[in-house]
Amino acid sequence: MxxxxxxxxxxxxxxxxxxxxxxxxxxxxxxxxxxxxxxxxxxxxxxxxxxxxxxxxxxxxxxxxxxxxxxxxxxxxxxxxxxxxxxxxxxxxxxxxxxxxxxxxxxxxxxxxxxxxxxxxxxxxxxxxxxxxxxxxxxxxxxxxxxxxxxxxxxxxxxxxxxxxxxxxxxxxxxSEGRSYPLELRHLGRPAEARIDEPVTAAIRQALREAEGGILAFLPGVAEIERTAERLGDIPGAIVHKLHGSLDPAAQRAAIAPDPTGRRKIVLATSIAETSLTLDGIRVVVDSGLARRPRYDRAAGMTRLVTERASQASATQRAGRAARQGPG
Structure with missing residues (x-):
């Protein structure tokens, strides 16, 4: 071990x-x-x-x-x-x-x-x-x-x-001490009027040009993941995986494991990938800064999902995914 x-x-x-x-x-x-x-x-x-x-x-x-x-x-x-x-x-x-x-x-x-x-x-x-x-x-x-x-x-x-x-x-x-590798943070910003999948797609394409290793992108929900995957299309030498709770177990395992053919991996995930998981080969994290959380609506008397800014603790956990197996 x-x-x-x-x-x-x-x-x-x-x-x-x-x-x-x-x-x-x-x-x-x-x-x-x-x-x-x-x-x-x-x-x-x-x-x-x-x-x-x-x-x-x-x-x-x-x-x-x-x-x-x-x-x-x-x-x-x-x-x-x-x-x-x-x-x-x-x-x-x-x-x-x-x-x-x-x-x-x-x-x-x-x-x-x-x-x-x-x-x-x-x-x-x-x-x-x-x-x-x-x-x-x-x-x-x-x-x-x-x-x-x-x-x-x-x-x-x-x-x-x-x-x-x-x-x-x-x-x-x-x-316990952690296993720390160097982690470089870059803040790209995004236009306020743009849908989140547009700047995330641009950041992923920039990472493909400027960095090595797999890429993990955090998006607030399934709809944003689907739009981002559509925008990325087919990328030579790379494979796009989706990772969220409604996927079948086989698709989730494929997103976590290394690609058997050695292709560069791009994983589009919700906050499900924040903790308790190590995604093999990930060296870059692209964070939308958003999360979809259940919140109780007193007026409606029911719980509903709300898109909000990710907390600082969540952002730290997300960034750490890039430096678990090497510099990120």
Whole structure:
């Protein structure tokens, strides 16, 4: 297995969980926390059941399980599996199950004791969703009332460790260094009257001329991705992939993996690619600066999607995709 920055602090994390029930892990993007922590816990004396690893997105859940299985030279559904709303791959032999936050909330409500589960790992807790916060509250409640032996770990790249430590009864905070490569930032700007797909297409074509490696472009939604793909057309020596939640798993895997024929890869993605994923070969990120988020409309009494500026934390996460495997 490739040596990752997270391996330097795994002994501290294991020691913390041998001596207590909770821990907080702060690890920058690319440190390896998503795929290295759960396998390291499997051989611990207290870990005689299943480990649940919570992921904020279906794509990230499936990719994490597939990566851990590949590192163990196994097929998904053996020691490492996943369970999402649309797809499940697990068996009686599964020891680590990557689940989306909604699946976990349903499971703990149906079984508050979490029978057979020895640890729950909350990945990317900084993203703060209702299911994530509710799931953590339910897990801590179950630990306090029914399962004092249950281990709970909160993990994130941009986590306020001290705040979560207080929430988790003074849990120790373990910090990992990241794997940093040089990252050059360029601000191109865009005309206010132009649709976002026009300047993004121009930026991608500029990157094709001036930089090497794959290109990842962040756009707010599927409509903008489709228009950008149409504007790009066929590019000699390159292939365009789309990456969003409504694609079938095979198309999502193709966008994440290296191109088998060695072509330069251009990935047009929503915010689904911000965290928990490493897209092989990406050296350039083109960021529209926009994201489409669910927001509750009091007047209408319902939740709707709103296009808004991406937060600074999101912009930092997006830019970091370009420097995970080399200078970007």
């Amino acid at each position: 490739t040596d990752l920055p997270i391996h330097a602090v795994l002994p501290d994390l294991l020691a913390a969980l041998r001596g207590g029930s909770n821990a907080v892990l702060v690890a920058p993007p690319g440190a390896g926390k998503t795929t290295a922590v759960a396998p390291a816990l499997l051989s611990e004396p207290w870990c005689d059941g299943e480990i649940l690893l919570l992921s904020p997105r279906r794509l990230a859940a499936r990719a994490a399980a597939e990566r851990m299985a590949a590192l163990a030279v196994e097929k998904v559904g053996g020691t490492f599996g996943y369970a999402t709303r649309m797809d499940t791959r697990r068996s009686a032999a599964t020891r680590v199950t990557v689940v989306t936050e909604g699946i976990f909330v349903n499971r703990i409500q149906a079984d508050p004791e979490l029978a057979g589960v020895c640890a729950v790992l909350f990945d990317e807790v900084h993203e703060r969703s209702l299911d994530s916060d509710f799931g953590l509250a339910l897990a801590l409640d179950a630990q306090g009332a029914l399962r004092p032996d249950l281990r709970i770990v909160a993990m994130s790249a941009t986590l306020d460790g001290a705040r979560f430590s207080r929430l988790m009864d003074g849990a120790p905070v373990i910090e």
